[in-house]
Amino acid sequence: MALLQNVRMKGKHVVADGRVLITVAGLIAFLGCLLTLPSQGHAVHVDYVEAKTVSLLGFVEFPTEWHATTYDIQNIDEVIAGCAHECKDEEGQFPEMKLCFWRDPARKTELCRHIEDPSSGYPFDTTQSLKVESLCEKGCKNGIGLILEARDQFPYLGWVDSLWCWVYSPKVNDFVNILPPMLTSDQGEYKIFPNLGDGIQGVIVKADEIANWQKEGRFGHHRYRVSIYMQGADGYYKKIGDYKTAVKYPSFDDTDEINVIIPELDKIKHLILSKQKKHKR
Numbered sequence: 038m039a040l041l042q043n044v045r046m047k048g049k050h051v052v053a054d055g056r057v058l059i060t061v062a063g064l065i066a067f068l069g070c071l072l073t074l075p076s077q078g079h080a081v082h083v084d085y086v087e088a089k090t091v092s093l094l095g096f097v098e099f100p101t102e103w104h105a106t107t108y109d110i111q112n113i114d115e116v117i118a119g120c121a122h123e124c125k126d127e128e129g130q131f132p133e134m135k136l137c138f139w140r141d142p143a144r145k146t147e148l149c150r151h152i153e154d155p156s157s158g159y160p161f162d163t164t165q166s167l168k169v170e171s172l173c174e175k176g177c178k179n180g181i182g183l184i185l186e187a188r189d190q191f192p193y194l195g196w197v198d199s200l201w202c203w204v205y206s207p208k209v210n211d212f213v214n215i216l217p218p219m220l221t222s223d224q225g226e227y228k229i230f231p232n233l234g235d236g237i238q239g240v241i242v243k244a245d246e247i248a249n250w251q252k253e254g255r256f257g258h259h260r261y262r263v264s265i266y267m268q269g270a271d272g273y274y275k276k277i278g279d280y281k282t283a284v285k286y287p288s289f290d291d292t293d294e295i296n297v298i299i300p301e302l303d304k305i306k307h308l309i310l311s312k313q314k315k316h317k318r
Contacts, residue, residue, distance in 0.1 A: 185201040
C-alpha cells in the first residue's frame with residue numbers, strides 16, 4: 038500500500054493543519070522512485086469489493102429509501118504493479134475507495150464519490166467504519182450525520198486515517214461532506230461530542246502526535262496536538278482552535294489504544310468557553 042501511495046502522490050508530503058502529518062511519507066516517496074514504472078497515461082484495471090453498507094431508512098434528516106455503501110480496492114497488488122506516475126483507472130479516476138449513495142439495489146452506484154483528501158488529493162483505499170452518528174443534541178443545523186473513516190495502510194510503518202461526515206442538503210439536493218480535511222496518523226484519535234455540557238454542542242476533537250522520533254522513538258511517549266472543531270450556523274464544521282498538550286501520552290506499542298482526548302477534556306472545554314466568551318463581546 039505504501040508503494041501505491043508513492044506512485045499516485047509522486048512523493049508529496051501529506052500536510053494537515055499546516056504541518057507534516059506523517060514523516061515516513063518522505064521515505065516511502067524516495068523508495069518508490071527506485072521502482073521501474075510504466076509510461077504515464079496507462080489505464081489501471083481496478084476491482085472494487087463491497088465493504089460496508091448502511092441503511093439511512095428511519096432517519097428524518099435523510100431522504101427516504103436511501104442507503105450508503107463503501108467499495109474498497111480488491112486487487113491492490115495489481116494496481117500497484119500497473120500504476121504509472123499519474124495513474125488512473127478505466128473511469129479516468131485515481132485508484133481509491135468509493136462511497137456510493139443509492140435507492141435501488143440494482144443501481145448501487147447511483148451517486149458515487151472517490152474518497153481522497155480534498156486539500157492534498159491524498160487517496161484512501163480501505164473502509165475503517167461507516168455509521169450514522171449523533172452530532173448535536175439541540176441547536177445545530179445537522180443533528181446526525183453519516184460518519185466515514187477511511188484508512189490507508191503503510192506496511193510496517195502504520196497508517197493514515199481520514200474522517201468524513203456526510204449529510205443530505207435539500208438546497209443542492211445532494212449529499213455533502215460537512216467536515217474540513219481531517220487526517221490523523223496511526224498515533225492519533227478523534228471523538229464526536231454531541232453535548233459537552235455547559236451549553237457546548239456539536240463538537241469534534243482530533244488529537245495527533247507531535248513527532249520527535251529522534252529523541253522519543255517512533256512508538257515512545259509524545260506530546261499531542263489537540264484540534265477542536267465546532268458546527269457553525271451553516272451546518273459545516275470549522276476549526277476554532279488547537280494547542281499542544283503539556284504532558285506526553287503513551288502511543289503504540291506502549292498502550293492498546295490512544296487515549297488523549299478524554300484526559301484533556303477540561304482544557305478543551307475551557308478553550309471553547311473562552312472562544313465563545315470572546316465572540317459575544
